[in-house]
Amino acid sequence: MNNFNLSEKSKNYYEENDIYEIFSIAEDYPNKIYKCLLPKIKNKVVLDLGCGTGKFMKKFYKEALKYYGLDLSNEQLKIAKNKVKSNNVQFICCSAENIPLLENSIDVIISTWVLGTILEVDRRNKVLDEMKRVLKNDGSIYLVENDIGGEFEEIRNRFPNIKKTKDYNDWIESKRFTPYEKFETYFNFKSREQAIDVFKNIWGEKVKDKIKSKIIKQNIVIYKFKI
Numbered sequence: 139m140n141n142f143n144l145s146e147k148s149k150n151y152y153e154e155n156d157i158y159e160i161f162s163i164a165e166d167y168p169n170k171i172y173k174c175l176l177p178k179i180k181n182k183v184v185l186d187l188g189c190g191t192g193k194f195m196k197k198f199y200k201e202a203l204k205y206y207g208l209d210l211s212n213e214q215l216k217i218a219k220n221k222v223k224s225n226n227v228q229f230i231c232c233s234a235e236n237i238p239l240l241e242n243s244i245d246v247i248i249s250t251w252v253l254g255t256i257l258e259v260d261r262r263n264k265v266l267d268e269m270k271r272v273l274k275n276d277g278s279i280y281l282v283e284n285d286i287g288g289e290f291e292e293i294r295n296r297f298p299n300i301k302k303t304k305d306y307n308d309w310i311e312s313k314r315f316t317p318y319e320k321f322e323t324y325f326n327f328k329s330r331e332q333a334i335d336v337f338k339n340i341w342g343e344k345v346k347d348k349i350k351s352k353i354i355k356q357n358i359v360i361y362k363f364k365i
């Protein structure tokens with residue numbers, strides 16, 4: 139498998155997901171996303187769509203009534219399964235284009251940095267249709283995405299030319315998602331060398347000179363959808 143940055147077919151969700159796991163542990167070190175979403179998932183039936191290695195599942199499952207972790211990559215789910223063992227958790231390995239859950243069965247869907255990894259817009263639309271199908275009439279969807287600007291965007295070549303991120307976020311807003319929270323958070327790696335190794339593995343050699351410290355600032359936007 140070739141390197142596709144962090145898009146759907148990335149080696150970092152498959153044979154090199156140990157690197158993704160280090161990236162994921164460092165991401166949002168102050169737990170701002172967790173603190174924002176925790177009250178939303180308490181005692182709810184939750185679908186974590188594109189749950190990856192279980193970053194949020196690990197923290198949320200005990201608070202939820204039932205927690206589904208869905209991901210296309212079995213390798214990602216293997217790491218998540220090692221973190222979480224509970225009767226209220228169910229893992230689903232499939233594409234989110236066809237979610238094997240009943241319609242009107244989920245209170246809250248959280249999806250953190252997933253839709254943008256799917257490059258074809260028609261497939262993204264299919265995922266959105268599936269999310270809405272399984273969502274209860276009074277349910278909510280929260281998408282965690284990167285916002286424009288900041289160090290992380292600069293390192294992955296999306297700042298100062300903001301077009302890619304802006305186009306994607308505009309697309310989300312065109313689908314009746316509205317910004318619910320915006321804040322700055324940061325990655326905290328063990329060392330600058332670790333940050334360089336991880337970013338080089340994902341985005342290639344050229345990014346290494348842009349990494350000045352083990353802390354990398356990141357702008358977040360959380361989008362909300364309600365029927």
Ligand SMILES: C[S@@+](CC[C@H](N)C(=O)[O-])C[C@H]1O[C@@H](n2cnc3c(N)ncnc32)[C@H](O)[C@@H]1O
Nearest residue numbers: 146151188189190193209210211233234250251
């Ligand atoms: C950037 S990672 C985010 C993982 C996790 N949500 C997190 O916050 O660490 C994107 C995840 O989406 C998954 N994914 C990509 N395309 C998918 C699809 N069509 N259906 C389900 N999962 C998908 C990948 O396997 C990967 O684990």
